[in-house]
Amino acid sequence: MCGIVGYIGDKDAYPILIEGLIALEYRGYDSAGIALVNESALTVFKDKGKVDHLRTQMETQTKLGTLGISHTRWATHGAPSYKNAHPHTNGNDSLAVVHNGIIENFEILREKLKKEGITFKSETDSEVIAHLVGKYLTNGNLGAAVRRALQDIEGTFGIGVISRDNPDVLIGARRGSPLVVGIGEKEFFLASDASAIVRHTKKVIYLNDNNLIELARGGYRTTTLDNRKISHKIHNLEFDADSLAKGGYDHFMLKEIMEQTNTIKNAMRGRVLCDEGTARLDGLNLVLQELRQINRIIFVACGTSWHAALVGEYMLEELAGISVEVEYASEFRYRNPIIDPHTLVFVISQSGETADTLAAMREAQRKGATVLGICNVVGSSIARDTHGGVYLHAGPEIGVASTKAFTSQLTVISLLTLLLGRMRRLSHDDGVTIAGALEAVPRQVAKIFKQNDEIKTIAHIYAPHNNFLYLGRSYNFPVALEGALKLKEISYIHAEGYPAAEMKHGPIALIDKDMPSVVIALRDSVYDKVISNIQEVRARGGKIIAIATEKDKEIQKHAHHVIYVPKTIPMLSPLLSVIPLQLLAYHIAAIRGCEIDQPRNLAKSVTVE
Ligand code: AGP
Numbered sequence: 001m002c003g004i005v006g007y008i009g010d011k012d013a014y015p016i017l018i019e020g021l022i023a024l025e026y027r028g029y030d031s032a033g034i035a036l037v038n039e040s041a042l043t044v045f046k047d048k049g050k051v052d053h054l055r056t057q058m059e060t061q062t063k064l065g066t067l068g069i070s071h072t073r074w075a076t077h078g079a080p081s082y083k084n085a086h087p088h089t090n091g092n093d094s095l096a097v098v099h100n101g102i103i104e105n106f107e108i109l110r111e112k113l114k115k116e117g118i119t120f121k122s123e124t125d126s127e128v129i130a131h132l133v134g135k136y137l138t139n140g141n142l143g144a145a146v147r148r149a150l151q152d153i154e155g156t157f158g159i160g161v162i163s164r165d166n167p168d169v170l171i172g173a174r175r176g177s178p179l180v181v182g183i184g185e186k187e188f189f190l191a192s193d194a195s196a197i198v199r200h201t202k203k204v205i206y207l208n209d210n211n212l213i214e215l216a217r218g219g220y221r222t223t224t225l226d227n228r229k230i231s232h233k234i235h236n237l238e239f240d241a242d243s244l245a246k247g248g249y250d251h252f253m254l255k256e257i258m259e260q261t262n263t264i265k266n267a268m269r270g271r272v273l274c275d276e277g278t279a280r281l282d283g284l285n286l287v288l289q290e291l292r293q294i295n296r297i298i299f300v301a302c303g304t305s306w307h308a309a310l311v312g313e314y315m316l317e318e319l320a321g322i323s324v325e326v327e328y329a330s331e332f333r334y335r336n337p338i339i340d341p342h343t344l345v346f347v348i349s350q351s352g353e354t355a356d357t358l359a360a361m362r363e364a365q366r367k368g369a370t371v372l373g374i375c376n377v378v379g380s381s382i383a384r385d386t387h388g389g390v391y392l393h394a395g396p397e398i399g400v401a402s403t404k405a406f407t408s409q410l411t412v413i414s415l416l417t418l419l420l421g422r423m424r425r426l427s428h429d430d431g432v433t434i435a436g437a438l439e440a441v442p443r444q445v446a447k448i449f450k451q452n453d454e455i456k457t458i459a460h461i462y463a464p465h466n467n468f469l470y471l472g473r474s475y476n477f478p479v480a481l482e483g484a485l486k487l488k489e490i491s492y493i494h495a496e497g498y499p500a501a502e503m504k505h506g507p508i509a510l511i512d513k514d515m516p517s518v519v520i521a522l523r524d525s526v527y528d529k530v531i532s533n534i535q536e537v538r539a540r541g542g543k544i545i546a547i548a549t550e551k552d553k554e555i556q557k558h559a560h561h562v563i564y565v566p567k568t569i570p571m572l573s574p575l576l577s578v579i580p581l582q583l584l585a586y587h588i589a590a591i592r593g594c595e596i597d598q599p600r601n602l603a604k605s606v607t608v609e
Contacts, residue, residue, distance in 0.1 A: 002086070002100040003027040003072040004179070005196045006160035008170040008215050009187025013068035014061065016189070020196035021051045021072045027100075027192060028074025028603050031085035034058070035096035035162060038065030042164035044096055046071075046085040067167060069160035069190070071098035074603045077106070078123030088127040090134030091118055095142070095163035097133065099126035100192055101156035101177040102608055109152060129153065133161060142166040143214040146173060147225050150212070156355075156607070160190050173212040173225070177607055178353055178381060181205045181213055181220070183234060188215040193377065194237050195396050202240075205232035206379040235379065239395050251596045253399030253490070257582050258449065261442045263404040264575065266393040267411035272438055277431025278422040279415035284372055285388030292423050294344045298337070298369075299326045300360045301348040302606070304402040304485060305374075308409035309348055310478035315413060315571045319434075320421035329360035330609070337367070345369045346389075350397055350405035351605030352380020359609070361386065374412050376405050390416070400602045401490050403582050406482060407445075410575050414438055417571065437569045441576070444566040448579045451563055455580055458545060458561045459587030462516050468495040469510065469542075470581075471503055472520035473530055479520055479574045483581030490596050491589035500526075500533040511542040518584070519559070520577050523549035524570050534558045545584070547577050 003024025007013040017034050032054040033046025043065075045058050051072055071086035078084035087096035103109070106125035109132065114120070118131045132149035133142075142163050150157070156176030162169075172179055172190040182189030182197035182204050189197040190213075194204055205222075207213060211230065213222045222230050249255040271279050284291070297316060299309030306328060313324040327337070329347070333356060339345065345364040349357045352375040361382060364371050373382045373389030376397060383389060392408035414434070422431045462468075468487060472480035481497035488495045498507055500519065511517070517537045521530040534544055535558065546559035549567050556562055563584075565576040589596050 002074055002192070003196065004069070004098045004100050004158060004160050004190065004192045006069040006162075006170050006172060006190030007187070008067045008217060009184060010066055010217070011187065012063060013066050014058065014064050016200065017068050017070035018051065018055050018058070019199070020191060021070050023196045024192055025051055025072055025598065027605065028072055029598055030073055030075050030080035031082075032070070032072045033085045033087050034068060034070040035087040035089075035098075036065040036068040037162050037164050037167050038063070040164050040167065042089070042093060042096060042162070044087055044089060044093075046087065047082050048080050048085060067162055067170060069096060069098045069162050069170070077125045083122045084124050086126060088122060088124065088130045090130045092134070094165055095130065095133055095137070095161065097126065097130040098160045099129055100158040100607070101175070103128060103153055103157070104155035105153070129157070129159060137163070140165065142169055143171055143212065144227070146171045147212055147223070147227055150175070150225050158192060168217055170215040171212065172207065172215065174207045175209045176358070176381070179207045180379065181207065181215070186217065188220060190215070198237050198240060202237040203234050204237060205234055206384065207232070208384070238378065250590070251399065251586075253401055253403060253586055253596050256397055256399050256404045257579070257586065259395070260404050260407050260579070261446045263392070263394040263408050264411050264445065265442050267408040268415060268438060269393070271415050272435050274432065274435045274439065277428045277433075277435050279418040279435075281390050281415060281419055283388050283390050286370070288423065291420060293342055294322060294420070296323045296325070296340070296343045298339070298343060298345045298364070299324065299348060300329045300332050300345060300357060300364070302329050302354050302356055304406050304482060305348040305350060305409060307478045307482040307485070308406055308413060310481070311410055311475060311574045312413040312417070314475050315417040316420065319417050319426055319571060321424050322420060327360070329354065329356040333360040333363045337364070339364060339367045339369045343369060345371045346374060347371060347382055347386065348374040348409055349382050350376045350392070350402055352377045352382040353605045353607050355607050355609050358382060374409060376408065398604070399597045400599055400604050401486055401585070401596070406578065407575050411438070411441075414572060434569065434571070437572050441568065441572060444568060444576055445579055448565055448576060451580070452583060455563060455583045456587045458563070459584055459591055462545070463588045463591040465514060465516055466493055467510065467515045468493060469503065469507060469515060469517040470495060470497040471500040471517055471530070471533060472497070472577075473500045473526040474524065475570050475574050476520040476522065476577050479577050479581065482578055483518060483585070486582055486585035487588060489602060490585055490599050491592050491594050492600070493588070500530050503533060504536065508536065508540065511537050511540040513541045513543065516543040516545060518545045518547070518581065520547045521555055521559070522547070522565070522573055522577060523552055523567065524573065531558055547580050
């Protein structure tokens, strides 16, 4: 996944482009580049490394033009290098292209173009776009040349194109990769997501697949790839520039962990009906009778979103009496799933752009399923291509390791459970209890934050270890998986999450004094069983970090360290038990000096398969 920014207007383009790339670095950061048109000259600056390296390269440059495109890359074809960095140019370097996506037929196109005398400068798939546009740019109409070029492309793209021979137009087009257009006062912006342009304008339009936009200095025109004129609604962005700042924290991840007292509130705002003991989710776009007919739900997701879905399975089966399956999107899309008219498919995705989840959504739709989305990014592909859904309203999640999105997903699924449960066997009183417990969660989360220093102390003790086991049962088995993923992805420590009882069927062979276990041992129906598992680990010399229910003294006899969370109902306990695991992973990674917000090899949204 990559980040794209484009600008056309009356200002110097360079500062706008470089600042936009910084905001998009979470999308990929192994190389970066900028192309600018000034009068009839096209200049390209690019290199391996992060945007800051590019900025250093360009700091002496001034007045490079008021039209430009820029790109920060997450390598898919061709290793991170100067030659593979975007922008890519055509043969005579008269035009430049930046691309986010995957061109499935690039080898065929590359061979065909080579036979026509084209010499390629990179190993990337994206470069073929530059040469195709150059090939079709015969009458000076850049928009027409791009439309024609994209008709040869199979695969996904979000692109920006500029040409020295067309100094008054910026072209954008998309299929399968996001592209948002900022509408300014006599200036226009192009970006992979709005965080790159919100400082300049809050008026945006979201291009749809197979849309192309021609941005000129006085106006714009949008068409389909076969040149049919189309129009778009202008949206107003809900967030502002300072929501993107780190807010005084060392990392976006810590800021986003600490935001959860508010983001959980935002996820339930206007949706919890305490007196009736139910919830309202108008965005589902399904009438109550349709929801009543549902007897099976399939959740499809990846990574942390898949863990949230797994918690949802426990919630919905226990409290709504609906059969639930949880599928990895990458597996679901290639299986032959059975979907009948009473099956509802939910795709869960913070970014709304994860390629596997998008593909799984389309596969479910091909089978006639009603597919709903649970997303965070407004206007994202999944949000726009599903029948309906529920936004998290968590604000931009910049840290690659998902935290606030996870608890917001759990909150939304809790609301869904309440709504569907109260349409079935969940009583008014039970509904009121759940609604009240949900309303209490934000202040309970705030209480856990008070143990941040204790968690940091534990992190210092265990940061040197290179293997961890995370154990949990019932609602907290998925939380064990999530805690392990958090540690893995930001500290590069090998951590495995397991159902606590399953540990006896293999992983216990790994236990020794050098492999600590983090065990979620809340005062619930499986507490005694978890204590037995803790004793099995201790008997093999394993150290125990327990997540326990406040006031539980018994646990102190069994665990070396205890982090307490407030008491809540079982279905909501993951919203609390995950908080110490997020903080533990964060502090261990910080102590190990890891790149927390942009971990190696990862990207915030995996828009490639
Ligand atoms: C979570 O910390 C990871 N960054 C990753 O597993 C992520 O949850 C996954 O890629 C799914 O992303 P999505 O929710 O945007 O679809």
